[in-house]
Amino acid sequence: MHKSSSTKPGATRRRLPVLWAGLSPRRRLVGALTGLVVLPLLTLVLAQLRGVVDLPGQTLLYLLAVVVVALVGGVLPALAAAIAAALLLDHYFIPPLDDFSIAEPDDVVTLVAFVLVAGAVSSVVSLAERRREAKILATANAESSEEFRRLAAEQAALRRVATLVARGTPPAEVLAAVAHEVSDILGADGTNILHLDPDGGTTVVARVGAYPAEFPIGSRWRPEPPLALAAVLRTGRPARIDDLSQPSDPYGDAVRRLGLRSGVSVPIVVQGDLWGAIAVGTRHERFPADTEERMAGFTELIGTAIANAEGRHQLEKSSDELRRLAQEQAALRRVATLVARGTPPSEVLAAVAHEIGLVLGAEATTIARLDPDGEMTILAVVGAHSEGLAVGSRWKPEPPLALAVALRTGRAARCDDYSEASGAFADATVRRLGIRSSVATPIVVEGRLWGATVAGTRREHLPADTEKRMAGFTELIGTAIANAEGRHQLEESSDELRRLAQEQAALRRVATLVARGMPPAQVFSAVAHEVGSVFDADGTVILRLDPDGATTLVASVGAHRTALPAGSRWKPEPPVAVAIAMRTRRPARCDDYSRAPGEYADAVRRLGLHSSVAAPIVVEGKLWGAIGAGTRGEPFPPDTEERLAGFTELVGTAIANADSRAQLTASRARIVAAADDARRRIERDLHDSTQQRLVALGLALRLARDTVPPELLELQREIGRVADELDGALNELHEIARGIHPAVLSEGGLGPALRGLARRAALPVELDIRTTIRAADPIEVAAYYVVSEALTNTTKHARASCAQVTVEKRDSILHLSIRDDGEGGADPAGGSGLIGLRDRVQALGGLIEVDSRPGEGTAIVVELPLQAN
Numbered sequence: 001m002h003k004s005s006s007t008k009p010g011a012t013r014r015r016l017p018v019l020w021a022g023l024s025p026r027r028r029l030v031g032a033l034t035g036l037v038v039l040p041l042l043t044l045v046l047a048q049l050r051g052v053v054d055l056p057g058q059t060l061l062y063l064l065a066v067v068v069v070a071l072v073g074g075v076l077p078a079l080a081a082a083i084a085a086a087l088l089l090d091h092y093f094i095p096p097l098d099d100f101s102i103a104e105p106d107d108v109v110t111l112v113a114f115v116l117v118a119g120a121v122s123s124v125v126s127l128a129e130r131r132r133e134a135k136i137l138a139t140a141n142a143e144s145s146e147e148f149r150r151l152a153a154e155q156a157a158l159r160r161v162a163t164l165v166a167r168g169t170p171p172a173e174v175l176a177a178v179a180h181e182v183s184d185i186l187g188a189d190g191t192n193i194l195h196l197d198p199d200g201g202t203t204v205v206a207r208v209g210a211y212p213a214e215f216p217i218g219s220r221w222r223p224e225p226p227l228a229l230a231a232v233l234r235t236g237r238p239a240r241i242d243d244l245s246q247p248s249d250p251y252g253d254a255v256r257r258l259g260l261r262s263g264v265s266v267p268i269v270v271q272g273d274l275w276g277a278i279a280v281g282t283r284h285e286r287f288p289a290d291t292e293e294r295m296a297g298f299t300e301l302i303g304t305a306i307a308n309a310e311g312r313h314q315l316e317k318s319s320d321e322l323r324r325l326a327q328e329q330a331a332l333r334r335v336a337t338l339v340a341r342g343t344p345p346s347e348v349l350a351a352v353a354h355e356i357g358l359v360l361g362a363e364a365t366t367i368a369r370l371d372p373d374g375e376m377t378i379l380a381v382v383g384a385h386s387e388g389l390a391v392g393s394r395w396k397p398e399p400p401l402a403l404a405v406a407l408r409t410g411r412a413a414r415c416d417d418y419s420e421a422s423g424a425f426a427d428a429t430v431r432r433l434g435i436r437s438s439v440a441t442p443i444v445v446e447g448r449l450w451g452a453t454v455a456g457t458r459r460e461h462l463p464a465d466t467e468k469r470m471a472g473f474t475e476l477i478g479t480a481i482a483n484a485e486g487r488h489q490l491e492e493s494s495d496e497l498r499r500l501a502q503e504q505a506a507l508r509r510v511a512t513l514v515a516r517g518m519p520p521a522q523v524f525s526a527v528a529h530e531v532g533s534v535f536d537a538d539g540t541v542i543l544r545l546d547p548d549g550a551t552t553l554v555a556s557v558g559a560h561r562t563a564l565p566a567g568s569r570w571k572p573e574p575p576v577a578v579a580i581a582m583r584t585r586r587p588a589r590c591d592d593y594s595r596a597p598g599e600y601a602d603a604v605r606r607l608g609l610h611s612s613v614a615a616p617i618v619v620e621g622k623l624w625g626a627i628g629a630g631t632r633g634e635p636f637p638p639d640t641e642e643r644l645a646g647f648t649e650l651v652g653t654a655i656a657n658a659d660s661r662a663q664l665t666a667s668r669a670r671i672v673a674a675a676d677d678a679r680r681r682i683e684r685d686l687h688d689s690t691q692q693r694l695v696a697l698g699l700a701l702r703l704a705r706d707t708v709p710p711e712l713l714e715l716q717r718e719i720g721r722v723a724d725e726l727d728g729a730l731n732e733l734h735e736i737a738r739g740i741h742p743a744v745l746s747e748g749g750l751g752p753a754l755r756g757l758a759r760r761a762a763l764p765v766e767l768d769i770r771t772t773i774r775a776a777d778p779i780e781v782a783a784y785y786v787v788s789e790a791l792t793n794t795t796k797h798a799r800a801s802c803a804q805v806t807v808e809k810r811d812s813i814l815h816l817s818i819r820d821d822g823e824g825g826a827d828p829a830g831g832s833g834l835i836g837l838r839d840r841v842q843a844l845g846g847l848i849e850v851d852s853r854p855g856e857g858t859a860i861v862v863e864l865p866l867q868a869n
Contacts, residue, residue, distance in 0.1 A: 027072070027073060027074065028073045028074055028076060028077055029073075030072055030073060031069050031070075031072040031073010031074060031076075031077030031078070031081075032069075032073055032076075032077040032080065034068060034069050034072045034073060034077070035065075035069040035073070035077055035080060035081035035084065038065045038068060038069065038081075039062075039065055039081060039084055039085060039088060042061060042062065042065050043088050043092060046058050046061065046092070046093065047092060050093075055093060055094065058089060058093050059089060059110075062085040062086075062088065062089050062114070063085070063113075063114065063117050065081065065085060066078060066081045066082045066085050066114055066117055066118050066121070067117065067118075067121045069081035069118075070117075070118050070121035070122045070125060071121065071125055074122055074125060074126065075118070075119065075122035075123070075126065078118035078119070078121060078122045079115060079118050079119070079122075081118065082111075082114035082115045082117065082118035083111065083114070083115070085114050086110050086111040086113075086114040086115075087111075089110060090110055094110070150185075153185060154185050154294060154297075157181035157182075157184070157185050157298075158181075158297050158298065158301065160177070160181065161174065161177055161178055161181055161298065161301045162301055164177055164305070165301055165304050165305040165308065168308065168309075168312065169305070170309065171305050171306050171309045172205070172206070174301075174302065174305040174306075175193045175205050175206035175302065175305075176206045176208075178193065178206070178278070178298050178301065178302055179191045179192070179193055179206040179207060179208040179278075180208050181298065182208075182278065182280060182295060182298050183208045183209050183280065185294065186280055186282075186287065186291060186294070186295070187282070188209060188280035188281060188282055188287075189209050189258075189260065189281060189282050189283050189284075190207070190208065190209035190258060190260065190280070190281045191206075191207065191208045191209055191278065191279070191280050191281075192204060192206070192207045192215055192229075192278070192279045192280075193205050193206040193207070193268070193276065193277075193278045193279075193302070194221070194229065194276050194277055194278075194279070195275065195276040196233055196274060196275060196276045196277070197220070200222065201220050201221065201222045202220065202221050202222065202223065202229075202233065202276065202277075203218065203219070203220050204216065204217050204218065204219050204220075204221070205217065205276070214254040214257065214258060215254065221250065221251045222249070222251070223249060223251040223252070224249040224251075224252070226241055226246060227241060227244075227249075227251060227252055227255070227263070227265075228240050228241045228263045228264060228265035228279065229251070229263070229265045229277055229279045231265070232265040232266065232267045232277045232279075233267075233274070233276075233277055236267050236269070236274050237267065238264070238265065238266045238267065238292035238295075238296070239264075239265055240262070240263065240264040240265070240286075240287065240291070240292065241262070241263050242261070242262045242286045244256055244260055244261060244262070244263065255281065258281070258283075259283050260281035260282060260283055261282065261283055261284065261285070261286070262281065262282050262284070262285065262286040262287055263279060263280065263281040263282075264279070264280050264287050264291045264292055264295065265277050265278065265279040265280075266278055266292055266295040266296055266299050267299065268299045268302050268303055268306070269299070269303050270303045270306045270307050270310070271303075271307050271310075275303065275306060278295060278298065278299055278302070280295070324359075327358075327359060328359050328469060328472070331355035331356075331358065331359050331473075332355075332472050332473065332476065334351070334355065335348065335351055335352055335355055335473065335476045336476055338351055338480070339476055339479055339480040339483065342483065342484075342487065343480070344484065345480050345481050345484045346379065346380075348476075348477065348480040349367045349379050349380035349477065349480075350380045350382070352367065352380070352453070352473050352476065352477055353365040353366070353367050353380040353381065353382040353453070354382050355473065356382075356453065356455050356470060356473055357382050357383050357455065359469065360455050360457075360462065360463075360466060360469065360470070361457070362383065362455035362456060362457050362462070363383050363433070363435070363456060363457050363458050364381075364382070364383040364429070364433060364435065364455070364456045364457075365380075365381070365382045365383055365453070365454070365455045365456075366378060366380070366381050366382075366389060366403070366429075366453070366454050367379050367380040367381075367443075367451065367452075367453050367477070368395075368403065368407075368451050368452060368454075369450065369451040370407050370449060370450065370451045370452070371394070374396065375394050375395065375396045376394065376395055376396070376397070376403075376407060376451065376452075377392065377393070377394050378390065378391055378392065378393050378394075378395070379391060379392075379451070389428065389429065395424065395425040395428075396423070396425070397423060397425040397426070398421075398422060398423045398425075398426070400415050400417070400418075400420060400421060401415055401418075401421055401423075401425065401426060401430070401438070402414050402415040402438045402439055402440035402454055403425075403438070403440045403452055403454040404425075405440065406440035406441060406442050406452040406454070407440075407442070407449070407451070407452050409442075410442050410444070410449045411442065412439070412440065412441045412442065412467035412470070412471070413439070413440050414437070414438065414439040414440070414462070414466070414467065415437070415438050416436070416437045416461050418430045418431070418435070418436070429456070430456075433456070433458070434458050435456040435457065435458060436457065436458055436459065436460065436461075437456065437457050437459065437460065437461045437462050438454055438455065438456035438457070438462070439454070439455055439462050439466040439467055439470060440452050440453065440454040440455075441453055441467055441470040441471055441474045442474065443474045443477050443478050443481070444474075444478050445478045445481045445482050445485070446478075446482050450478065450481060452474075453470060453473065453474050453477065455470065499534075502533075502534055503534050503643065503646070506530035506531075506533065506534050506647075507530075507646055507647065507650065509526065509530065510523065510526055510527055510530055510647065510650045510654075511650055513526055513654070514650055514653050514654040514657060517657060518654075520554075520654055520655055521554070521555075523650075523651065523654040524542050524554050524555035524651065524654075525555050525557070527542065527555070527627065527647050527650065527651050528540040528541070528542055528555040528556065528557035528627075529557050530647065531557075531627065531629050531644065531647055532557050532558050532629065534643075535613075535629050535631075535636065535640055535643070535644070536631070537558065537629035537630060537631055537636075538558055538607075538609060538630060538631050538632045538633075539556075539557065539558035539564075539607060539609065539629070539630045540555075540556070540557045540558055540627070540628070540629045540630075541553055541555065541556050541557075541564055541578070541627070541628050542554050542555040542556075542617070542625065542626075542627045542628075542651065543570070543572075543578060543582075543625045543626055543627075543628070544624060544625040545582060545623055545624060545625045545626075546569070549571065550569050550570065550571045551569065551570050551571065551572065551578075551582075551625060551626075552567065552568075552569050553565070553566055553567065553568050553569070553570065554566060554567075554625070562607075563603040563604075563606055563607050564600075564603055570599065570600045570603075571598065571599075571600070572598060572600035572601070573596070573597055573598045573600070573601070574596075575590050575592075575595075575596055576590055576593075576596050576598070576600055576601055576604070576612075577589050577590040577612045577613055577614035577628055578600075578612075578614040578626040578627075578628040579600075580614070581614035581615055581616045581626045581628075582616055582623060582625070582626045584616075585616045585618065585623060586616070587613065587614065587615045587616075587641030587642060587644060587645060588613070588614050588615075588641065589611070589612065589613045589614070589635075589636065589640070589641055590611070590612050591610065591611045591635045592610075593605050593609065593610070593612075604630065607630070607632075608632050609630035609631060609632055610631065610632060610633070610635070611630065611631050611633075611634070611635040611636055612628055612629060612630035612631070612636075613628070613629055613636050613640045613641050613644055614626050614627065614628040614629075614641075614644075615627055615641060615644040615645045615647075615648045616648065617648045617651050617652050617655070618648075618652055619652045619655045619656050620652075620656050624652065624655055626648075627644065627647060627648050627651060629644065694726060697726060698723055698726045698727055701719055701722055701723035701726060702720075702723050704719055705719040705720050705723065745780060745781065745784055749772075749774050749780065750769075750774075750775065750780045750783055750784060750807065751769045751772065751807075753780075753784050754767060754769065754784065754787055754805065754807065755767060755769075757784070757787060757788055757791065758791075758805065761791050761795070761803070762795045763791075763794065763795055763800060763801065763802060763803060764801070764802045764803070765791065765802070765803045765804075765805060766802065766803070766804045766805070767805050768804070768805065768806045768807070769807045770806070770807060770808035770809070771807060771808055771809040771814075773809055773866070775814050775864070775866045775867070776866065776867050778844055779814060779844060779864050779865065779866060779867070782840050782841060782844055782846070782864060783807070783814060783816055783862070783864060785837070785840065786816060786818070786837050786840070786841065786848075786860070786862050787805055787816065787818060789834075789836070789837055790803075790818040790837075790860050791803060791805075791818070793826070793834070793858075794818075794820045794822060794858070797822075797826070798820050798822025798823060798824075798826075798857070798858060799822050799823055800820035800821050800822030800823075800857065801821055802820070802821060803818065803819065803820045804817070804818070804819045804820070805817070805818050809866070810863075812865060812866050812867070813863050813864065813865060813866070814863070814864045814865070814866055815861075815862070815863055816860075816861070816862040816863075816864070817859070817860070817861050817862075818859070818860045818862075819857060819858070819859045819860075820857050820858055821857045822857050822858060823854065823855065823857075824852045824853050824854045824855055824856045824857050824858055825852055825853070825854040825855075826850065826852035826858050827852075828850045828852075834850060837860075837862075841862055841864060844864055844865065845864075845865050846862060846863050846864035846865060847862070847863045848860065848861070848862045848863075849861045849862075
């Protein structure tokens with residue numbers, strides 16, 4: 001007995017952990033809460049029904065409550081509920097009430113009964129739970145084996161696809177493989193992989209199963225909700241549809257025709273962007289709940305394959321782009337080298353056309369210059385165009401030709417549709433050569449549109465970046481043209497500087513003649529020569545306007561000298577340039593003498609002159625004449641008239657100076673002549689009246705002296721002394737009269753007058769007179785006074801022992817030379833004597849030079865014209 005009782009507790013201890021482990025803690029908690037709720041409520045109810053329910057009934061109800069707790073919570077809540085039920089039953093319903101004691105057999109029996117019931121029910125519940133768990137475990141094990149096989153198959157499929165991706169297999173093959181694997185793994189009746197196009201539609205890129213007939217590769221669809229594919233493409237998240245009876249778009253209709261009842265679609269994302277989707281369909285009930293998740297692994301591999309393919313494509317494209325850029329940069333360097341070397345623009349243009357053709361693979365390349373009249377001139381042609389477009393030919397292309405648009409707008413343009421192109425240029429290029437696409441870029445030189453470059457191809461279209469690639473070449477063209485124009489302008493500037501230097505030198509030479517007071521005739525001749533040389537004229541004339549309206553030709557150089565000699569008189573009429581210049585007082589030109597009237601125009605035509613320019617000569621505000629220049633070649637440059645004006649100003653200045661000098665000389669000559677006339681009148685008056693009266697007075701005194709008686713001797717002496725004084729005064733008066741104007745000069749000429757002057761000189765004079773020709777009275781008077789003043793100065797200041805006077809005729813010049821052997825050092829500006837001589841000589845148009853170096857004596861040389869102006 002003891003043994004048996006000792007064995008049971010051990011067995012119970014061994015089972016408790018199993019029983020305990022059979023139920024979850026949550027279920028045991030629910031059982032405990034059930035006991036806490038049911039037993040108090042049952043006690044309250046039985047207390048109210050004490051008179052209705054007897055003790056056995058009450059005991060049965062408590063046992064039922066314990067069974068309920070055991071069924072819900074298992075052994076531990078059941079045992080606790082059994083003890084609590086026994087205590088409540090004994091306390092409230094078994095007499096004596098409120099007296100439970102372990103020593104009372106009834107109390108113990110009640111407690112044991114409740115505990116046994118709780119244990120039995122709990123054991124049954126535990127056994128049932130273990131059987132259920134064992135069944136669940138067996139089912140789970142079976143499912144786990146199936147899941148393992150499914151996962152193994154799925155992983156094998158993923159590995160196969162991943163291997164294709166890792167090998168860099170083309171996306172088309174990867175997509176086909178994925179469609180097969182997904183269809184096999186999911187048991188789908190059809191699988192489609194679609195690419196989302198930019199316009200929102202989709203293109204079938206792979207398909208397996210029932211789809212080929214309805215969804216061929218390359219077909220395009222635009223699925224609409226509630227199709228799972230449409231939801232994926234709109235949301236970018238997995239979607240499914242288990243009712244395909246509603247869709248009405250073409251894609252849904254095709255699905256219904258295939259008898260598909262359920263569909264699942266998963267997005268394909270490539271580098272963060274929605275690329276497309278994979279869709280599977282089945283004719284059975286529906287796909288498992290985890291289908292979307294299982295398909296995600298394949299879509300990730302698809303995304304990786306596509307990204308890898310795009311990466312390889314971009315790499316290949318980058319390599320091609322690098323090769324293209326290298327080729328393009330090499331071409332640009334070759335052209336830039338030509339530009340840097342200053343190669344002529346025509347060669348640079350030909351090289352650029354050739355390089356553009358090579359770089360772009362264009363069949364025809366043309367470079368044209370935009371002309372002021374809106375047409376264009378072909379400057380370079382390479383390729384197919386060379387036969388129909390000759391260099392130098394002029395065209396006027398019309399839109400939509402790319403070249404026409406570029407020349408009109410100044411922006412790059414292209415034309416890929418020539419159906420509406422018209423005009424001769426389109427016929428000669430596009431239609432004859434079969435050009436299907438062309439791109440033109442403008443050539444801009446220093447901010448202005450200069451022309452354009454166009455490249456054409458017979459292929460579909462030129463690449464999208466063709467305009468940008470051509471821009472580098474057009475910039476080099478613009479630089480080459482700008483450099484060439486800069487060099488041309490520099491050369492023109494150098495030529496202009498040389499021309500200006502030559503012109504200024506000519507003007508200086510003429511100005512020097514004017515400043516030296518050269519005669520106008522000499523200045524006219526010099527100006528005509530300089531104008532002919534500076535302007536490269538074949539003939540030059542200077543005409544003076546006469547009072548009668550005709551002109552006198554005062555200078556003629558070049559071809560004009562034969563037909564238009566100096567001194568000839570003409571009356572030119574418009575449109576002759578000199579006639580217009582004298583009428584308008586403004587520079588003029590004439591480039592057509594074919595219809596010019598008059599003898600002057602006839603003479604010009606005989607000389608073969610085609611073009612002439614003229615400028616008026618104005619002297620002190622009055623029109624004096626004109627200067628004209630003519631050429632047998634091309635017309636004179638546009639600025640020739642203005643440049644000619646510089647010479648006419650000098651001519652006017654020379655004429656004005658000559659007039660002023662002539663007027664001054666005439667005025668001075670008139671003054672000298674008036675002084676000589678006054679001297680002559682004084683001398684004549686002294687000789688004819690005063691001198692005669694003094695002579696008569698002297699004779700009267702001597703007669704009076706002779707009539708004085710001898711006894712008045714003192715009176716005779718005084719009268720004689722007075723008569724002698726009167727004779728002396730008469731002699732002095734005679735000398736004065738001779739000094740004022742010697743009579744012998746008027747009567748005998750310069751020779752006798754100078755001989756008398758030499759005899760009366762205070763020092764020896766060697767007189768050498770080598771001519772007997774009489775000069776004009778003012779000239780002889782001036783020569784006499786020059787010699788007289790020079791001998792007087794020599795006597796007073798030179799301390800000379802002798803003087804030499806030479807008179808001779810040289811051509812039409814009277815040459816005088818007065819020299820002495822005195823001290824020298826005379827200052828021509830220091831005394832009034834030499835200044836007076838200079839004024840007298842210059843007043844008569846002569847020259848005087850004084851050489852008086854100290855210790856070497858003085859030499860005076862005078863040149864006077866034989867005839868006074």
